Amino acid sequence: xxxxxxxxxxxxxxxxxxxxxxxxxxxxxxxxxxxxxxxxxxxxxxxxxxxxxxxxxxxxxxxxxxxxxxxxxxxxxxxxxxxxxxxxxxxxxxxxxxxxxxxxxxxxxxxxxxxxxxxxxxxxxxxxxxxxxxxxxxxxxxxxxxxxxxxxxxxxxxxxxxxxxxxxxxxxxxxxxxxxxxxxxxxxxxxxxxxxxxxxxxxxxxxxxxxxxxxxxxxxxxxxxxxxxxxxxxxxxxxxxxxxxxxxxxxxx
Numbered sequence: 001x002x003x004x005x006x007x008x009x010x011x012x013x014x015x016x017x018x019x020x021x022x023x024x025x026x027x028x029x030x031x032x033x034x035x036x037x038x039x040x041x042x043x044x045x046x047x048x049x050x051x052x053x054x055x056x057x058x059x060x061x062x063x064x065x066x067x068x069x070x071x072x073x074x075x076x077x078x079x080x081x082x083x084x085x086x087x088x089x090x091x092x093x094x095x096x097x098x099x100x101x102x103x104x105x106x107x108x109x110x111x112x113x114x115x116x117x118x119x120x121x122x123x124x125x126x127x128x129x130x131x132x133x134x135x136x137x138x139x140x141x142x143x144x145x146x147x148x149x150x151x152x153x154x155x156x157x158x159x160x161x162x163x164x165x166x167x168x169x170x171x172x173x174x175x176x177x178x179x180x181x182x183x184x185x186x187x188x189x190x191x192x193x194x195x196x197x198x199x200x201x202x203x204x205x206x207x208x209x210x211x212x213x214x215x216x217x218x219x220x221x222x223x224x225x226x227x228x229x230x231x232x233x234x235x236x237x238x239x240x241x242x243x244x245x246x247x248x249x250x251x252x253x
Contacts, residue, residue, distance in 0.1 A: 018058045023047050031073050035080050042083055044071030050085050052096065063099045067092070075122040075131065082146075086122045086133050093131075093146065105144055121165045125172060130190050132174055134165050141165065141176050143190060164211055168218040175212050175221050175235075177202065185212065185221060187235060200238045202231070210251055224251030 020043070023029055027047035034041050040061065044050045049064040050071055065083065073086035082102070083094045091105040121134040133142045144151055164177040172190035184199035202209050202223050211224040215232075220241065224230050230251055232242035 018055075020053045020058050020060075022051055022053075022060045023049065028070070030071055033074050033076055035076050036078060037080060040080075042074055042076060044074045044085060046070035050074055050083060050094070052083075065094050065099060065101075073122040073133070075124050077124050078126060078128045082128075084122055084124070084131055091122070091131070091133050091142075091144070123165055123167050123174075125167045125190060126169050130167075130172070132165055132167070132176075132190075134176065141174070141188065143174075143193070164209060164223075166212040166214050166221070168214040170218050173214070173218060175214055177209055177212055177223070185223070185233070197235070198238065200233055200235065202233070226250040 020041075023043065023045045024047035027045045029043050029045045031044045032041055033043075034055075039055055041053050041055060042050055043053065048067045048070055050067070051064050052061050053059065054061050065085065067085065067087050069088050071085055071087060075084045076082075077084070081096055083096055085092045085094065089106065093102045093105075094100065095102055121132075123132050124130070125132075129146060131144050131146055142151070166175050167173070167190075168175070173196065174188045174190055175185050176188065177185045185202055186199050187196040188194070189196055200221070202225075208226045209223050210226055213222045214220070215222060219235055221233050221235055222230060223233065228247050228250060229244035230247070231240055231244050233239065234241045
């Protein structure tokens with residue numbers, strides 16, 4: 001008799017509650033992020049813009065943030081005042097209220113991207129002091145101190161690439177993963193740049209890990225995968241503690 005499965009049910013037939021229109025026709029929307037108050041969302045696209053939308057009305061708010069190339073990733077600061085965008089060779093920090101570029105941070109030469117590699121991870125620390133950005137196909141996790149706009153540490157060397165990353169909500173720890181099946185999750189201390197403990201192996205079945213989140217308390221990490229499952233792991237024991245929770249299609253975020 002087959003083992004019972006924990007299931008996340010959803011209907012593929014349910015129509016969208018709202019459609020946000022404004023990016024150029026046939027452009028690729030590579031990333032969408034909610035502001036922390038839930039009233040706005042930001043989207044990045046191959047049309048070289050980041051746009052901010054009112055969730056209630058579905059309308060774009062203010063001017064678009066214009067870039068010179070497609071957008072690979074975006075993140076919202078915890079206070080909602082800044083947006084950080086990841087493009088081919090830079091990380092760009094913007095003031096939301098003024099729609100003004102604050103500064104740009106140049107990437108290393110071997111971490112330059114094409115916008116055809118969308119959804120490169122960018123994340124703020126809970127207090128908003130640090131921002132981290134991954135790299136594809138490079139093996140570096142980049143970390144900056146936003147008080148100075150300077151690198152907080154030398155790039156942290158990960159495994160193969162950095163496709164997923166997440167800050168712990170209650171401390172300066174970062175979890176990163178190259179996103180491949182049986183991928184390693186490595187945990188880093190943002191203050192020291194040192195790896196914490198041994199890598200955790202995410203044994204999703206034959207498909208890429210697409211997203212990570214660290215649960216409040218910092219002891220557990222949640223992984224989603226293109227194998228249609230979500231799993232929970234203990235960072236102290238390095239063992240799976242919950243799941244797999246099965247969805248009907250791939251998990252993206």
